[in-house]
Amino acid sequence: MTSELTLADGVRGALLRHARQGLRDGPREVCGVLVGARARERDGADRATDCRRVPNVAANPRTEYELDPAEALAAIEDAEAAGLDVVGFYHSHPESPPVPSETDRDRATWNGYVYLIVAPRTDEVRAWRWTGEAFDPLPIAVE
Amino acid sequence: MDVTVEVVGEETRAVRVADDATYADLLAPFDLSPHEVSVLVEGRPVPEDQPVETDRVKVLRLIKGG
Numbered sequence: 057m058t059s060e061l062t063l064a065d066g067v068r069g070a071l072l073r074h075a076r077q078g079l080r081d082g083p084r085e086v087c088g089v090l091v092g093a094r095a096r097e098r099d100g101a102d103r104a105t106d107c108r109r110v111p112n113v114a115a116n117p118r119t120e121y122e123l124d125p126a127e128a129l130a131a132i133e134d135a136e137a138a139g140l141d142v143v144g145f146y147h148s149h150p151e152s153p154p155v156p157s158e159t160d161r162d163r164a165t166w167n168g169y170v171y172l173i174v175a176p177r178t179d180e181v182r183a184w185r186w187t188g189e190a191f192d193p194l195p196i197a198v199e
Numbered sequence: 200m201d202v203t204v205e206v207v208g209e210e211t212r213a214v215r216v217a218d219d220a221t222y223a224d225l226l227a228p229f230d231l232s233p234h235e236v237s238v239l240v241e242g243r244p245v246p247e248d249q250p251v252e253t254d255r256v257k258v259l260r261l262i263k264g265g
Contacts, residue, residue: 087262114263122263125237125244129259132207142208145262159265165235166208166260 060101061143061170061183062197064092068181070107075148075176083150084117089128090143090170091135101197102170104143108135112147120159121147144170144183154182156191170194203255206231216251223247225256236260 067090078086092105108131114120123145132142145166149157154173156164164171167188174181184191200218204225205211216224222238222245233247239257 120263120265122261125239125259125261126242128262129207129239129242129257132259147264157265161264163261163264166262169208171264 059195060197061172061194062101062103062199063181064103064105064199067104067107068198071146071172071174071181072176072179074107074109075150075174078112078148079150079176082118085112085114085119085121085148085150086174087112087121087123087145087147089123089131089135089145090172091131091140092143094141094143102143104170105140106135107146118150142169144172144185146172146174148174148176150176153178154180156184161191164191200251201254202251204229204258205256206258207260220251221248222251222256225251226258229258231258231260 074086078084088107088109090104090107092103095102110127110131111124112121113124114122154175164186170183171186172183183194183196185194201213201215204214214225214228223233237244237259240253
């Protein structure tokens with residue numbers, strides 16, 4: 057598995073803006089897809105060059121998120137049509153630290169992909185890779 | 200009937216099911232539970248307990264948590 061996530065210029069700011077919007081509107085969690093280039097070699101870095109907002113359709117959006125499936129599929133297919141990879145997904149924790157919750161662990165399904173969490177109150181962005189059993193911390197490098 | 204099933208981000212496979220199969224039946228060869236995915240036809244989710252009425256579906260692992 058790869059050892060780092062690179063965020064292209066502007067992506068971190070875009071993630072924080074989206075999360076702050078959710079903080080003002082709710083508070084509610086916001087979510088979306090990270091697109092860019094997945095590492096082609098075992099120790100390379102995944103690189104997110106853009107993020108695509110997807111509506112949160114969870115029943116209780118203050119403490120849960122679920123990407124709208126149709127919108128998520130459209131975002132994924134748009135990225136692939138542009139020659140980009142799905143690097144992973146992001147969501148916000150408007151009222152708690154940006155670390156995976158028990159619910160995050162129970163519901164993660166995309167093995168090997170990045171799960172990034174944004175905390176708008178503290179302007180923190182942290183990333184993990186879901187191994188199928190656990191979230192491995194993933195250092196973030198901002199270009 | 201044969202249905203082309205694409206598990207988004209993973210694989211595409213032809214699945215043979217009975218004529219009265221439901222969308223949930225299409226998941227069996229992939230070891231996926233209806234609780235962890237959404238089945239989409241032409242970009243729209245379909246209820247997993249409904250009979251299959253298409254020859255191509257996409258299966259999206261749900262992206263959710265807390």
